[in-house]
Amino acid sequence: MRVYGVVGWKNAGKTGLMERLVAEITGRGFTVSTVKHAHHTFDVDHPGKDSHRHRIAGALEVLLASGARFALMHELRGAEEPPLEAHLARLSPVDLVLIEGYKRDGHPKVEAHRAETGNPLIAPDDPTVRAVASDVALEMDRPVFDLNDTRAIADFILHEVGLIAAPTAPATTAPPPLRNDCFALPPGVYWTPVDDALDLLRARLHAVTEAEIRPAPDAGGRILAEDVTAIRANPPLPNTAVDGYGFAGGRGEGLHEMPLVPGRAAAGDRPGAVPAGQAIRVLTGAALPEGVDTVILQEDVTAEGGVLRFHGPVKQGANTRKAGEDVQAGEVILAAGTRIGPAELALLAAAGVAEVSLRERLKVGVISTGDELVEMGEAARDGQIYDANRPMLLQLVADFGHEAVDLGRVADDSAALRARLDAAAAQVDVILTSGGASAGDEDHVSALLTEAGAMQLWRIAVKPGRPLALGMWQGVPVFGLPGNPVAAMVCSLIFARPAMALLAGHGWQEPQGFDVPAAFDKRKKAGRREYLRARMRNGRAEVFASEGSGRISGLSWAEGLVELDEAARDIKPGDTVRFIPYGSFTS
Known part of the structure; x- marks a missing residue:
């Protein structure tokens, strides 16, 4: 029996890699079975089902059969867990068995590795790990593949088990993460929850700026x-935090008198020395002279005839700052x-x-597409509308801290759009398009990305929005936003903004929302995450009167978004909702 394993620590990407490998290898005509090791109690049928009732009643084994499939459930009931070999013996003959987990068993394995988890590699100390699939380049004594290069990993495994001849291209260290398939969804995934979409972007994008x-x-x-490390300490020397008088040591209860030395210590002075038992006039920020470690406020003393008088107690070190108490050199x-x-x-x-x-600042190009669009200031014929998306997106990009590049408006013409994308790829790091990103006759953005072999249409469970076209054009990421301005802005804030922060080297940026009472009624269906245009008034979140995504005025009326998760809700005034201010997306 040919077996090969996929191992890795939690969140290393092993389940996703297994899923892609099964689809890739079965797609080549080979038969595949899988074994998954679970490190916890798990169940495979639901309470109340007949099979579950049989097991709970005490059956050792329950065979569940139908015209489509059958499953054998075996209760260990305290017996020792069978070894992997015993499980493999139960399987019908196939070309290859892929095993997820069982990292301590002796079969050959590929290790899945994501750098962001911070976990060490298994491979260096385990010779059964024959290769590593990583999202970063690694120098190792065995092959290293890009974690998303499923074809190359499948070639390696199939060659290892003798199902194919040697791959035509030898394994190399992982190439840069941005590839034509970096936006590919796992096989069988066609509807993407918001959090899953964000996780995919976070895992697959990396800084591209020099x-x-x-x-x-x-x-x-x-x-x-x-x-950045500090060149010098702050403060560089001990200094005084107030205007007053400095001397050595603290003082107890009662009246205290001491002579004043001539002069004073002010900020920027070179500190001198003060004899023991004497005091000196000091001003805020002044370096403490030698022999001074305590300062009393000028409001708490009298200074007449060269003598300082005050009542204690005064704690030693009062009203002073230590050298480096804020920052240490190095x-x-x-x-x-x-x-x-x-x-x-x-x-x-x-x-x-x-x-x-x-x-360097991330350069973000913005393109609007559509025959129906005209520029502000031009005469609009019947059926034409002014291009609202491009000025909105250009300002958003600038507010995000990036360099916004106006790439203009392109008519519904495939050749013209191709030329514009070619020019853009030579001058920007990211391209934002609006319109033309679905699957209609005039949706040239998606058509060209598909032709380039780099188009993924993510149907995201979000309102407004849903379709988000993602792809690569000559190595440059392209975000195909909806043509509707409300949906384009929401998708930019929720998806494009954190993705561009990663590309810029700023890291993944979560918007900071907070729970507030609602000032509205709403009955929400389950299934999609919704973002309502909202503003705060009298401590409560108001929402725009219409949820219509064509109501651009609601974007200006609002001060942020109310986020409602995927669950069904019947919201009444006073119920808690999450409000995300616009400023949270741009800070």
Whole structure:
């Protein structure tokens, strides 16, 4: 019996790889069976079903049979778990048995690996792991495949078990993650929940922007390509937090008097020295002179005739800042992927950082398609509408922190669109299109991506929206957004925004929503996640009067979105809903 395993730690992608391998290998005409090892109690039939009732009543084995399939359920009832060999012996003859799990058994295996899980590889210490399928490049003593290159992995396994001759192309280290199939859905998946779609984007996209060294003051709005360490401590020396008088040590109860030394210590002065038992005038931010470790507020003293008088107690170290209490020299102060804002610029300056490694801004091209569109300012004939999507999307891209590139409007003409996409691929990192992304006669975006072998139409369980065309054009990711402006904006906020943040090197960005009471009634059906145009008034979320996706005015009326999950709900005023402000998508 030919067997081959797929192993990996939790969330490494082994189940998805198994699913794709079964589809790939059976698609070549081979017969395949699978064995899945579960590390927990599992069930395969539902309470109340006849077979379940038989087992619960005490049957050792229940054979469930129909004209379509049969299944044998065997209760161990405390007996030792059978070895893998015993399970394999139960299977009918096939060309290949693929095994998920059983990583400690001695059969040959491929290890699935995702870098973001942070788990170590099994392969280095296990010779039964004959190859690794990874989402990042690895240098190893055995073949490494792109985790999404199902054909190459299948070739390797089939050759290993003797079902095909050696693959024509030798295994190499994993290529860059962005490939023509990076948006491919698992076999058999045609309707994608929102969270699954987001997980797919998160797993398959990676930073594409290059790094450059720039002066720190020019870093505003940019993304760090590398961690930044402090050049100097902040504060560099112990200093005073208030205007007052400094001396050594604390003081107990009662009246205290001490002579004042001439002069003062102000911010920027070079600290001198203060003799023991004497005090000096200090101003906020001044480095503490030698012999001073405590400061009393000027409002709490009298200073006459060269003598300082105050009542205790005063704690030693009061009203002072220690050197490096904010930042230590050599400490990582900002991590790679951080977007630089005003606070980060202040921190860079305080830590003495003059230059930083920054990612180039992600260049995002925006194209509108359709014969019905005209530009603002042009005369519109009957049946024509003004292009609302392009100015909206260009501003959204800029608000996301990327470089927006206006690629203009293209009529419903395949050759013209092809030329525009060719030109765009040479100058931008991502392309956003609106319209022409479905499957109609004039949907040229999807037609061209399909012709290029890089088209995936994700039917997402979302309202408004649903169809989202994803593909690659000459190595550049293309997001085919709906033509309806409301759906185009919602899909941009929910799907394109976090995807572009990853491509820009900023990392996956979750919008920050919060629970609020509703100020509306709504009966929602189960099945799709819905986003309602909403705003906050008097502590409650109001929604736009119409849910019609053609009502563009609702986008401006709103201040954000109310998110309703896939479950059915009957919402009444006062019920809790999740509100996501527009600003959460752009911060």
